[in-house]
Amino acid sequence: MSSGTTGMTEPTAKDLRDAIESVLAPRLAALVATRSTGHCMRITEVEAELAAALVRRLRGAVGPDATVCLLLPEAELAPDRPFHDVGVSSTKLVELRNRTEGEGILPGPLLAFVPPGTKVSAEDSFGIATFEEVPLGDAYAHLAEHLLDQVPERLRPGIDALLATLRSLPGARGGDRAVAHYLLTLRANDYREQVAGAAAYHFGLVPDFDLFTDLELVSERVGKNHRLVEKLTASPHSERQRVLELGLSDSDFASRLAGFASRCGLEDPQVWTRRIVVDRENWSLSFGNWRIDEKKRAAVSIEVRELGLPIVGDSAESAHVHPALSAIVGQPYLLAGEKGVRDLAVPFAVQPEPRKVEGLTRFRVEIVSESGGPIGRIGHIGKGTRPKAEYKATLVRLNKVDWEEGWHYVRVVPLDKDDEPLDVLPGAHDLPGGESEHFYVVPGGEIEEPPERSVGRFSGVAQALRSLQLDAMAAAEDPEQVTPLDARWRPVTARSPQKILNVRIQTVGSAEVRLSPLLVQAQQDLLARPGDTSLRRILLHPDGSAEMSTDTDQDLEDVLTGRAAEAYRDFLAARRAYFAAIGGQTDRTSQDGVATSDGLLVSEAVDFEGVRDELGSVAKVDLDR
Incomplete structure (x- = not known):
């Protein structure tokens, strides 16, 4: 076991290996007992260290009634090597296999552990034609079940509610391996209630020291925790902006959490949530302090309609006056400066009917730079006293704004009476709701070649194309123009260990594909x-x-x-x-x-x-x- 300054002991890799051994050994001993003399079996899913421990334990359990061994390279069979007492060479293993078929037959079945990656010559091979493959893919499931039976009665209802909620949530990280790690952590800490909540990081949840204080609220807290973590993970914005979008009521806490997110990154929830537990200075960021006013639970769907901006390629003038725009043909742009756009009408639709949304009083309409945040030009429009679903706000005097060249968009934010934002439901392709199409701002002077704008995350190029082509059809555009231009790997960084494909798609922009x-x-x-x-x-x-x-x-x-x-x-x-x-x-x-x-x-x-x-x-x- 390992423990730091947190007072919580974390199981080591050896602890987990020992736990798996304690579950697998009786199961394999029972299996060997059902096989007849001369029967050959192999296990190829267990690494050498665990396999050696299992061989020793099985030899003690089955005695001389079976032969159990571990295949090792010749160099690992020397007397000073750690597994020499249980190992055999490939030649010896083939000899043992052959002895099951003729004179000098073995006294019982043969079970051989073949660690992954083991290389043997063709003449010494032992495939499934002569060896029964023993699958152990459900080892973590058996371990989790075994550990769950050991949870004390006082904690069992809460743990059951936690695991049941994780199983019901789409995308939750509640697999057998995570459950086994979690329960092993509880056992290593004598099933302390606070540790049971803190160890939720094994599921990619924010540690919650108070999770089991009220058992009736466990499912609700876990669901809320999962939704907020997913919101932080899925957003395409910067780490700081993702935190601010949560709508946390304590601005000082939100600032501390944003600083933590900027330092640690938010790509892998199981990594950054663990940091909240293992680093004492981060304890104040536990889930009990993630306070969001009840009124902010109200959520609306906001769809920003087309802004009516000119499209690159619709006229020869745009490409002639601004040659760099030829790189984004089919995309909207806004001409800035004294001779540029003065006013911009922003039509948007709201669901459900705004008068039925508790706490909603008006909408804030603002222009946001992809790289720099809000530019400072803001408009407001009230929800009105009559039923309506369509609104239009106008942003004025845009020709007086000191624009920066680059991609921008319009954002519509629902506000309560204190001008605090309510939640906005996500839009298509997991993009944030309440945002317009992105447009490129052209300053009065010369411009450089514009970068591609993001159109969202997808499972793959084929999925991105079908989805974006359907969008084009719905907008009465030609879907055949939506075609892939190229796909390239982004560099892997410490904060973003995933492999990310950046896919340029004609007429729409750049799609992102994240892979293991x-x-x-x-x-x-x-x-x-x-x-x-x-x-x-x-x-x-x-x-x-x-x-x-x-x-x-x-x-x-x-x-x-x-x-x-x-x-x-x-x-x-x-x-x-x-x-x-x-x-x-x-x-x-x-x-x-x-x-x-x-x-x-x-x-x-x-x-x-x-x-x-x-x-x-x-x-x-x-x-x-």
């Missing part, structure tokens, strides 16, 4: 080696790290003959063409001739309409087999 670094690595490794058809696995370690490995079975190209070999070669040829189209590679090899995967695009970066022929060839060859 490990899954990207797995795809890139696969795409760089189209001739390697071995099975790939991703092993999650107890400490949260992960690694990829490949299966140890023989390459099919070495064993197939005749028509089967010819069909396999056709399949590889089609696969290579398809992988090249997906990854965008031509010749990506290092100086020693080994394929490299760095920088390859992945399937989420591709519009599959563009690789229809290559994909069809793979499918045809597969069917012909």
Whole structure:
């Protein structure tokens, strides 16, 4: 166990490994007891350290009635190595396998642990043709169930409410591994009530020391916590702006939280929420201090209509007078300066009917710079005394504003009688509600090439295109003009460890696709080696790290003959063409001739309409087999 200045003990990787061992060992011993003499089994999902502990424990449990061993490289079998007492070489393991089939047969079944990434020669391979694969993918589920049974009765109703709420919330981080970590933390701290709330960071929730003070409010507090964390995570704005958008009633607290968010980043909730617990100076940021007035719970949907600004490309004059605008054809722009736009009418629609929204009195209409925040030109319009859903506010004397070149938008904010903002429901593509289309401000002087504006986050390029093309159809525009221009990886930073694709889409702007670094690595490794058809696995370690490995079975190209070999070669040829189209590679090899995967695009970066022929060839060859 490890503990810092917080008074809370955090389980180490060894603690988690020991807990998993205590659950798996009896289960595997029971499995071995059901298998007959000569039966061979293998486990390929357990890293070497845990596997060695399981081998020792199983040998004590099953005795001489079975053979249990760990496959190790020759170098790890030396007497001074930590696992030499339980290890066997690949040659020895094949010998043990063969002894189950003839003279000198083993006294019982054979169970071999093959750690992920283990490499053996083809003649020493031991695939699923001769070894039963024993899956352990549900190990964390069994551990979580085991640990839940140990929770004291005084805490059990609250813990049950917490876990049930997490299971019901879309996108909540309440998987078996997180539950096991959480319950192990509780056990390590003698099930103290405050720790039970503080350890909520395992689920990506803000630590809540008072979570279990009133059991009837557990579900409500967890739901509110989850919604606020999701709002902080999903917003495309800066960390400071995301915090300010929460509508926290204590301005001093909001300022401290914004400073914390700027220092730590908000990309991974399980990282920054943990910082609130482990650093004593951050305890005041626990969820009990996230106070939002009840009246701010009222939420409205605000859709800002078209602003009527000129569109680049609609007239030859715009491109002639401002050549740099040719880079954003199809986008709206605003000409600033004395000869520019004087007034701007802002039409917007509100749902539900404003008179039915408790606390709502009027709307603030303002222009915001993507890089600098509000520019200072603000208008207000009351909700009115008669039923209405459509409003129009006018921002005046814009030609007197000292504009900065760049992307801007209009924001409409609902206000209460104290001019405090109410909540606005998100718009399309998870973009903030109450915001207009983004437009580029052209100062009176020369301008540089404008950057692409953001159109939101998507699961992949194909999803972005279909969604944006439907938007174009709804706006009576040509959806065929919405096409991908290019996709590039953004540099990975310490505050943003995710792999992020920036996709430029014609006529609309730039879309963002966020992906797991490990899954990207797995795809890139696969795409760089189209001739390697071995099975790939991703092993999650107890400490949260992960690694990829490949299966140890023989390459099919070495064993197939005749028509089967010819069909396999056709399949590889089609696969290579398809992988090249997906990854965008031509010749990506290092100086020693080994394929490299760095920088390859992945399937989420591709519009599959563009690789229809290559994909069809793979499918045809597969069917012909």
